[in-house]
Amino acid sequence: MPHKGYRQTTEHRARLSAARKGRKSPLRYTNEQFEAEFWGKVLDPDPKTGCMLFGGALDSHGYGVVSKDRTTRKAHIVSAELNFGLIPKGLEVCHQCDTQPCVNPYHLFIGTHSENMLALFLKKQGMPSPFSA
Ligand SMILES: [Zn+2]
Numbered sequence: 322m323p324h325k326g327y328r329q330t331t332e333h334r335a336r337l338s339a340a341r342k343g344r345k346s347p348l349r350y351t352n353e354q355f356e357a358e359f360w361g362k363v364l365d366p367d368p369k370t371g372c373m374l375f376g377g378a379l380d381s382h383g384y385g386v387v388s389k390d391r392t393t394r395k396a397h398i399v400s401a402e403l404n405f406g407l408i409p410k411g412l413e414v415c416h417q418c419d420t421q422p423c424v425n426p427y428h429l430f431i432g433t434h435s436e437n438m439l440a441l442f443l444k445k446q447g448m449p450s451p452f453s454a
Contacts, residue, residue: 373425383421400424
């Protein structure tokens with residue numbers, strides 16, 4: 322997929338500020354520069370799906386990856402942490418939309434491994450996720 326240049330639209334900004342209002346726990350990323358760079362790599366939301374694809378590096382599974390403190394982290398997890406706060410140990414960040422490079426916080430849900438597996442199982446049966454918003 323060719324990367325188009327990043328344009329921050331009004332809608333994009335509104336979504337981000339709305340998403341940020343929902344966050345509760347203290348953030349690990351106090352570095353505003355990092356946050357600005359991260360969102361700078363995110364493409365405009367897809368008008369049909371609302372998916373916000375990560376336009377930076379992708380790993381072999383198609384997940385966006387970013388470097389932070391000399392470690393490589395998955396972009397959707399970073400997005401969840403920026404918006405909702407640190408993910409508690411033992412919980413996973415999963416996509417509602419099944420789009421690996423998507424970092425739209427509205428498309429992510431946080432649950433235990435077994436909840437994620439249950440959601441995946443139901444999805445394969447064509448049933449809605451019990452964790453959708
Ligand atoms: Zn998505």
